[in-house]
Amino acid sequence: MQRRNSGFDMSTPLIAAFALVLCGLILLPMTWLAYYSVTDKSGAFTLANFKQLVTDPVLLEPLLTTLTIATLTSLICCVVAAPMGWLVARTDLPMSRTVRALVTASFVTPPFLGAIAWELLAAPNSGLLNQAYRAWTGAGSDSHLFNIYSFTGLVFVISCYTFPYVFVLVANTLDRIPGDLEDASSILGGRAFATARRITIPLAMPALLAGALVAFLQAMTLFGSPAILALPAGFHTMTTKIWSLFQYPPKAELAAAAALPLLLLTVALLRAEHKILGRRGFSVVGGKTGEPRLVKLGALRWPALILCIVVMLCPVFLPYGALLNATFSKVASKVVSFDNFTFHNIEFVFFELSATKLALKNTFILGILTATICTLLAVVTAYVTTRKAVPGYRVLGFLATAPVAIPGIVLGVGLFLSYTRPPFVLYGTLWILLIAFVTIALPAAYQQLQTGFRTVHVDLEEASRILGATRLQSLAHITAPLLRTSVIATWCFVFVGVMRELSAAIMLFTSETKVISVLIFDLNESGDLAAISVLGLMMLAITYAVVILANRVPGFGGGVRLRNT
Amino acid sequence: MRQHFSRRDVLKASTSIVASTVFASPIRAAAPPPSSATPELIAAAQKEGKVVWYTSVDLPLAERVAKTFEARYPGIAVRVERSGAERVFQRIGQEYSSRVHAVDVVNSSDAAHFITWKEDGILAPFVPEDVAKHYPAEHKDPDGQFASFRVWLCTIGYNTDLVKPEDAPKSFADLLDPKWKGKMVKAHPGYSGTIMTATFQMARDLGWPYFEKLAQQNVMQVQSSADPPKKLALGERSVMCDGNEYNLFQLMDKKSPVEVVYATEGSPIIIGPNGIFKAAPNPNAARLFQIFSFTPEAQQLIVDFGGLRSVHPQTKERPGHKLLKDIKTLKDDPAGVAKQGEEIKARYVKLFKV
Amino acid sequence: MASVELRGLTKRYGSLAVVDDVSLTIAHGSLVCLLGPSGCGKTTxxxxxxxFAEPTAGEIHVGDRLVSSPARTVPPERRQMSMIFQSYALWPHMTVAQNVAYGLTLRKVDRATIDQKLNAILATTKLDILADRYPGELSGGQQQRVALARALIVEPETLLLDEPLSNLDANLREEMRFEVRRLHDAYRYTTVYVTHDQSEAMTTADVIAVMNGGKIEQAGSxxxxxxxxxxxxxxxxxxSSNVVRGPAVERDGVAFAGGVLRCNGARLVSGRDTPVSIRQHDIRLSATRPSDVPNVFPASVVRQVFLGGSRDYMIEVEGGTQLRVITAAEDDIPQGAPVFIQVPPERCRALER
Known part of the structure; x- marks a missing residue:
């Protein structure tokens, strides 16, 4: 490539500025977090916080609980998602597109909303399912089928909204395994079972393992569901504990110390995932490879579909139904009928609840700003890294990916510690939430656009530069139009992510900067389930509108993930 | 440099001065002259256009008060910021230490908070006309910084579909009966000022062993004191160990199958004062709202719609509600709560695990 | 080993017949190439x-077994066949040795026999030193040989090859053509070889079946x-022949460039428009009109290119028809010059369609 002599290329200083911003986004909060974790109230150095962390049962128990929940969730997700992924990707399952769409629906449903909906369904006494159980079996008024306020209940609800991560990884991998590899086994005498055992399963195994790790991470760093379900049951997880350490009297030092294990574990697990996925790539050499032959389920087709639908009852149909019921019912635990049908809840949320308007406004402002900023940052970073445009591009790529290792609640703590003090007092403004959301959403946006950039061949840009365009002009005139679909998809993806973010927002909001997710969480604490249902359904409606706008859910092609809430 | 002010630090100096109740007279009373809703004040408030009210009162009631104010003074929007009193306290502390001044008027169900805020010197002295004329001395700050906006009890309650009146618990001691195991719900002193206050009074009068035994009863733990009544109404639990009397009243108005029980040991009495901040972003609207809060109109509203009790002599208690003077109550002591608040939370978390 | 016979084989996707009434007998031990452009139905x-697919109509017999018919299809794993895929389809999670031995492992052959056969085939295909590598670590040519070894080790009744050389570079491809033929001569499996490359087909096949639009246009040596x-x-x-057209004028002539082109081949029907194929190097050029020979026509040189070993001409005859001609390198006739072409009648082949 020729070096241009005339004209100043604006890209170098711009990129340097980018690197600085990215650095600041991540390093500042993490430094404060580390600093606080080794200081006492007076600011002197101490290791007492960590000592308390491993000795005080009030802190140690949540840590063990969290690890148990994460392990169980991970196992359940694999057991459910792997066969479903296989059914959808490799068999002639009827309506497999619909099943995929349903998994997408559970993927974009905020987990905290699902948890609240499951309170309506499976609270031991008032839960709709338990009521139905008693009505059908005539069981006594104290007996119940499900108790959502329990360890098991929590694991169940977390699994409902975590299994899509495993499903996506497994189904995508199975989609991409060339049919030839299975055909080659068949023609050499491998029956369906032998082929599955020796070829298909081993090839999908890395994806399943990676999925298990991702599920573990999601379950470990989740805040909303445990806060909603574990506290009534009388136990803490690590995230709820960290959050409660910020309640009066705040123990920021201890919270910082408690956040570090989550951070380190996340980093370690992500490295493991990277290693698993990075081993022995498929050696598919050019040329066409046959469409995979779908396994014929024969008589089992419809039972298999019914099984999938039954699974999807848990994250989608039942919760949505419960929310809808609570929206129009005078009493959330009663099924809507002529007697107790009401529009009052909707009226209350939109005309009486003075927080609704502000929260909606804040959510939209933050959603739009975060999505725009993140997409811009991601475009530039992805450009620089895929085109290796400047020396040190790897650092930029690393910085853009690094936040993936920071659980939302940990980031929230870090940002709180950083921005409630000079020189940057941002607490109380939307800026601090913006910083949090941008940091959280950046890795996924970057990953998505990096994939996008790889599909635009570098020759196309060079053809523009050889005709006299600067790098930025080439980017604007050639690459940007070609990337439009990826960019729009990324934007929508980030926007949806912001809507469901709770774990960082809960640490950082003030009354003026409340967002919908926090408002819903607040309402749950005072038991206003009907208002939550209305807000929740509205939130889902907006989410689906955006998803449909994006035409397809991004991430379902690129293996990117929405963050925890 | 530490930003988080600690209530204990503040109180070290103050507790020697503050006497046993929140409204005890210090050496010199310096309340400003009473104010009424003058046209000038209304105009100034309307110019500000809004007022932000942090409160721990149950949300629909808070919004009803807000809407009534808005109807009375068009052009001034009330933004209700509702959370548990302990959260409200933490939030204001956090915001003030970051120099975020978002709150105009505050109402807390933990009267001890006003001791702290007063000591911090962040409350504005301001006496509405009604308070000056009608409020008994024990329900207003001698320095005019706050007055009792609402009064209510923390009571036992039960679901009448699930429990027959004759089987219902009569006392706190009854709640320890094994037959209630797994059937009760209670709120959290780390969130709710009502429960904080009640826990203080009960721990003082019944002793901590009561809570130790209660913790063995497999109680469903919710956050807000407004929630246990709602859980009863849903049929989720049969009995509530603690929670707002006024929410039960509201639910009974809606024909929900719930009933109030005043414990034979005495019911904890809760006082929820209103005050305004010196650094209020909308000072005139704040004053106007404070004046409005103590008018007979607003006070009758919280009685009629909310099921709360008012100390304004011009209000009428609703027929069917037992009068406050006829109910055995435990003695309130905000200064005691202020002193022991942290310890109560810590002990509570140890017992109830959350 | 056995012969493979296709009888009226048809595969439709919707209304589109991808394979349309194909009948072909592949004799025991012979190598048949299915040759055609992409989309002609050869891979199907x-x-x-x-x-891997079920016919819409027709039957496939292997030896005396009916293996495919619309009513019943024997699954691939019970056909005693082997196949080499265009993508090679090597399993990335297995080493070269594991890939190659896979078929034998499935057949429950004892370990010693497997080792012996494995070593033999790895040696034949020059893969012995790569046995413990993973496919991702091999070059294209090496991967191709692994695919070959994996297919051959099971000693199949029938060997199927789907464009096996298309992913190799030109030199290697040429080398492997002969390698395929050599191995076929050595083992003599009944082989069906699919390719779009005519020289590949020429080199390897006993019989070439040219396919077009789902049908076999012509089959033969x-x-x-x-x-x-x-x-x-x-x-x-x-x-790549020149094909000229004109109405047939006699039993062995077609009107062309103001004269008559004598030819052989298909039976001609007087007056019917008939295509005639003339190979590019069967046309002779001379600056002067040759005498005493048939099929001489005046023309002019449109352009010519020197190709080292030969010369590539484009000439135009009367009526504007252009023909490509390959001549010896020394036949240098400048562009624009008049020229005479002469084609031996036995080299002009009248076509049926």
Whole structure:
């Protein structure tokens, strides 16, 4: 490539500025977090916080609980998602597109909303399912089928909204395994079972393992569901504990110390995932490879579909139904009928609840700003890294990916510690939430656009530069139009992510900067389930509108993930 | 440099001065002259256009008060910021230490908070006309910084579909009966000022062993004191160990199958004062709202719609509600709560695990 | 080993017949090439033979077994076949040795026999030093050999090859052509070989079946196909002929460039428009009119290119028809010059269609 002599290329200083911003986004909060974790109230150095962390049962128990929940969730997700992924990707399952769409629906449903909906369904006494159980079996008024306020209940609800991560990884991998590899086994005498055992399963195994790790991470760093379900049951997880350490009297030092294990574990697990996925790539050499032959389920087709639908009852149909019921019912635990049908809840949320308007406004402002900023940052970073445009591009790529290792609640703590003090007092403004959301959403946006950039061949840009365009002009005139679909998809993806973010927002909001997710969480604490249902359904409606706008859910092609809430 | 002010630090100096109740007279009373809703004040408030009210009162009631104010003074929007009193306290502390001044008027169900805020010197002295004329001395700050906006009890309650009146618990001691195991719900002193206050009074009068035994009863733990009544109404639990009397009243108005029980040991009495901040972003609207809060109109509203009790002599208690003077109550002591608040939370978390 | 017979084989996707009434007998031990451009149905035919797809109509017999019919299809794993895929389809999670031994492992062959056969085939295919590598660590040519070894080790009744050389670079491809033929001569499996490359087909096949639009246009030995194409498609596809058209004037003549082009081949019907195939190097050029020979026509040189070993001309005859001609390098006639072309009648082949 020729070096241009005339004209100043604006890209170098711009990129340097980018690197600085990215650095600041991540390093500042993490430094404060580390600093606080080794200081006492007076600011002197101490290791007492960590000592308390491993000795005080009030802190140690949540840590063990969290690890148990994460392990169980991970196992359940694999057991459910792997066969479903296989059914959808490799068999002639009827309506497999619909099943995929349903998994997408559970993927974009905020987990905290699902948890609240499951309170309506499976609270031991008032839960709709338990009521139905008693009505059908005539069981006594104290007996119940499900108790959502329990360890098991929590694991169940977390699994409902975590299994899509495993499903996506497994189904995508199975989609991409060339049919030839299975055909080659068949023609050499491998029956369906032998082929599955020796070829298909081993090839999908890395994806399943990676999925298990991702599920573990999601379950470990989740805040909303445990806060909603574990506290009534009388136990803490690590995230709820960290959050409660910020309640009066705040123990920021201890919270910082408690956040570090989550951070380190996340980093370690992500490295493991990277290693698993990075081993022995498929050696598919050019040329066409046959469409995979779908396994014929024969008589089992419809039972298999019914099984999938039954699974999807848990994250989608039942919760949505419960929310809808609570929206129009005078009493959330009663099924809507002529007697107790009401529009009052909707009226209350939109005309009486003075927080609704502000929260909606804040959510939209933050959603739009975060999505725009993140997409811009991601475009530039992805450009620089895929085109290796400047020396040190790897650092930029690393910085853009690094936040993936920071659980939302940990980031929230870090940002709180950083921005409630000079020189940057941002607490109380939307800026601090913006910083949090941008940091959280950046890795996924970057990953998505990096994939996008790889599909635009570098020759196309060079053809523009050889005709006299600067790098930025080439980017604007050639690459940007070609990337439009990826960019729009990324934007929508980030926007949806912001809507469901709770774990960082809960640490950082003030009354003026409340967002919908926090408002819903607040309402749950005072038991206003009907208002939550209305807000929740509205939130889902907006989410689906955006998803449909994006035409397809991004991430379902690129293996990117929405963050925890 | 530490930003988080600690209530204990503040109180070290103050507790020697503050006497046993929140409204005890210090050496010199310096309340400003009473104010009424003058046209000038209304105009100034309307110019500000809004007022932000942090409160721990149950949300629909808070919004009803807000809407009534808005109807009375068009052009001034009330933004209700509702959370548990302990959260409200933490939030204001956090915001003030970051120099975020978002709150105009505050109402807390933990009267001890006003001791702290007063000591911090962040409350504005301001006496509405009604308070000056009608409020008994024990329900207003001698320095005019706050007055009792609402009064209510923390009571036992039960679901009448699930429990027959004759089987219902009569006392706190009854709640320890094994037959209630797994059937009760209670709120959290780390969130709710009502429960904080009640826990203080009960721990003082019944002793901590009561809570130790209660913790063995497999109680469903919710956050807000407004929630246990709602859980009863849903049929989720049969009995509530603690929670707002006024929410039960509201639910009974809606024909929900719930009933109030005043414990034979005495019911904890809760006082929820209103005050305004010196650094209020909308000072005139704040004053106007404070004046409005103590008018007979607003006070009758919280009685009629909310099921709360008012100390304004011009209000009428609703027929069917037992009068406050006829109910055995435990003695309130905000200064005691202020002193022991942290310890109560810590002990509570140890017992109830959350 | 056994013969493979296709009878009226048809595969439709919706209303589109991808394979349309194909009948072909592949004699025991012979190598048949299915040759044709992309989309001609050759790969689908191969997948039908392998059992990966079910025919819409027609039958496939292997020896005396009926293996495919619309009513019943023997699954691929019970056909005693082997296949080499265009993508090679090597399993990335297995080493070279594991890949190659896979078929034997499935057949529950004892360990010692497996080792012995494995070593033999790895040696034959020069893979012995790569046995413990993973496919991702091999070059294209090495991967190709692994695919070959994996297919051959099971000693199949029938060997199927789907464009096995298309991913190799030109030099290697040429080398491997002969390698495929050599291995076939050594083992003599009944082999079906799918390719779009005519020289590959020429080098390897006993019989070439040229396919077009889902049908077999012509089947025969390489020389037969080359020398005696029956259709314009075959003539153009094999060895890129000039095809000229004109009404037949007599039993052995076609009106051309103001005269009559004498030819052989298909029976002519007087007056009917008839295509005639003339190979590019069968046309002779001379600056002066040759005497005493038939099929001489005046023309002019449109352009000519020196190609080192030969010269490539474009000439135009009366009436504007252009023909490509390959001559010896020393026949240098400048552009624009008048010239005479002469074509031996036995080299002009009248086509059926």
């Amino acid at each position: 035919t191969l997948r039908l033979i392998a059992g 390489p020389q037969d196909i080359y020398d005696r194409p029956r259709s314009e498609f075959v003539a153009r596809f094999i060895g």
